[in-house]
Amino acid sequence: MSDHNPGLRPWRDIARRRCRQIMVGTVPVGGDAPITVQTMTNTLTSDAKATIDQIRRCEEAGADLIRVSCPDEESTAALREIVRAAQVPIIADIHFHYKRALEAADAGAACLRINPGNIGSAARVKEVVDAAKANGCAIRIGVNAGSLEKHLLEKYGEPCPEALIESALDHIKLLQDQDFHDYKVAVKASDVFLAVAAYMGLAEAVDCPLHLGITEAGGLRGGTVKSAIGIGNLLWAGIGDTIRVSLSAEPEEEVRVGYEILKSLGLRTRGVRVVSCPSCARQGFDVVKTVQILEERLQHIRTPLSLSVLGCVVNGPGEARETDIGITGGGNGKHMVYLSGVTDHHVQDAQMIDHIVRLVEAKAAEMEADAAATAAEAAE
Known part of the structure; x- marks a missing residue:
């Protein structure tokens, strides 16, 4: 990444x-x-x-x-x-x-x-x-x-x-x-x-x-x-x-x-860094509303990680390759989820926001556990 x-x-x-x-x-x-x-x-x-x-x-x-x-x-x-x-x-x-x-x-x-x-x-x-x-x-x-x-x-x-x-x-x-x-x-x-x-x-x-x-x-x-x-x-x-x-x-x-x-500026990292598009007629879901909700619901995350929220496949896959978690809009209310830059699974529109929140929380917990383990090894 x-x-x-x-x-x-x-x-x-x-x-x-x-x-x-x-x-x-x-x-x-x-x-x-x-x-x-x-x-x-x-x-x-x-x-x-x-x-x-x-x-x-x-x-x-x-x-x-x-x-x-x-x-x-x-x-x-x-x-x-x-x-x-x-x-x-x-x-x-x-x-x-x-x-x-x-x-x-x-x-x-x-x-x-x-x-x-x-x-x-x-x-x-x-x-x-x-x-x-x-x-x-x-x-x-x-x-x-x-x-x-x-x-x-x-x-x-x-x-x-x-x-x-x-x-x-x-x-x-x-x-x-x-x-x-x-x-x-x-x-x-x-x-x-x-x-x-x-x-x-x-x-x-x-x-x-x-x-x-x-x-x-x-x-x-x-x-x-x-x-x-x-x-x-x-x-x-x-x-x-x-x-x-x-x-x-x-x-x-x-x-x-x-x-x-x-x-x-890369001088400090805290919480979720959201990469999102301004949206256009190609969007597969309401990007603006989705980003607003996600930013609000993810304020409690302190672990530095990145999330891309792109409405279509024009830039979505490229941005997702550079982030920890990504979502790209697809047709018929079915959207692609990326994990660590790789296509992983689809999610339906109705479940998308809750699903992304759970993925971010799980990724943050995983990163925190890895950091704690590394610190413990260094202290030994």
């Missing part, structure tokens, strides 16, 4: 930018660690139950890291319970009040999202850094084109790559002056060109991990497209160690889109 050995095809290889690695709780970021996918809750953090429920859905979707906003004391008071309940590291997003950073660090946050230059004096920055060191917190510097410092806007006249990079370097220096190096940096913008140029420039100037994102990208459809173009371009260039897709949608959708971007 083509998915199984992407490293054998040099035209598919991406040479990742070399950077040092930091730990965000138990999750490594940077270096040779997998590119992590994160999202952010949109519940009131002070409502611990609602926030934990949303975190659980994001975890099920595959989130490696989850950020929560801590704008007030009620939020940081709830954070301790949230951190205890979460199965992944929690990042506390601190706005301008440095005391929220101190409280979040003490409450167990794995990372603080701050801009050191925005929280006041050098003494306050030192307090935050001391709290981060004492609690084993990383820090994420989050530069945003929409909230650049006044002196940079006056200097450059408008948000531009140079302004974002200078802001990031200024914030980095504040941490380095305190001998703190467990940080990652983002230089986000809603303009794809601005964000990509800023990240490319910053990547050459620093050796820390970079957090990628196109901020305020939009709704599910438009935001997905903008994020795929911006984040995808950077990842293709080898830049980026952790990503967040910013959508006006439920946070678990951000996670799913993030994984689709990584899967499309």
Whole structure:
């Protein structure tokens, strides 16, 4: 199968930018660690139950890291319970009040999202850094084109790559002056060109991990497209160690889109990769409806495998040869099923979806058992 050995095809290889690695709780970021996918809750953090429920859905979707906003004391008071309940590291997003950073660090946050230059004096920055060191917190510097410092806007006249990079370097220096190096940096913008140029420039100037994102990208459809173009371009260039897709949608959708971007570039695999045709008058079954149902019913599959869903025999057999499981539309409601690229059996239209789901679940279980056996042999 083509998915199984992407490293054998040099035209598919991406040479990742070399950077040092930091730990965000138990999750490594940077270096040779997998590119992590994160999202952010949109519940009131002070409502611990609602926030934990949303975190659980994001975890099920595959989130490696989850950020929560801590704008007030009620939020940081709830954070301790949230951190205890979460199965992944929690990042506390601190706005301008440095005391929220101190409280979040003490409450167990794995990372603080701050801009050191925005929280006041050098003494306050030192307090935050001391709290981060004492609690084993990383820090994420989050530069945003929409909230650049006044002196940079006056200097450059408008948000531009140079302004974002200078802001990031200024914030980095504040941490380095305190001998703190467990940080990652983002230089986000809603303009794809601005964000990509800023990240490319910053990547050459620093050796820390970079957090990628196109901020305020939009709704599910438009935001997905903008994020795929911006984040995808950077990842293709080898830049980026952790990503967040910013959508006006439920946070678990951000996670799913993030994984689709990584899967499309062969940088990360999780769940079922569906290859499907746009459908036409030749289709032997309703491809669009079938794919929608299968994607929904197969969301629980975490094992990486591929499924082709093609409406007719024009491209169906060729695509099926490249996937673990395939279905190609035939006449009279009778469709061909492919296993490991080889024609295997037919299935009637009425049973097709349930049959494909069972095949995928069985294949995932088989692959998981093989992986466990291989790991056990290696440990002996």
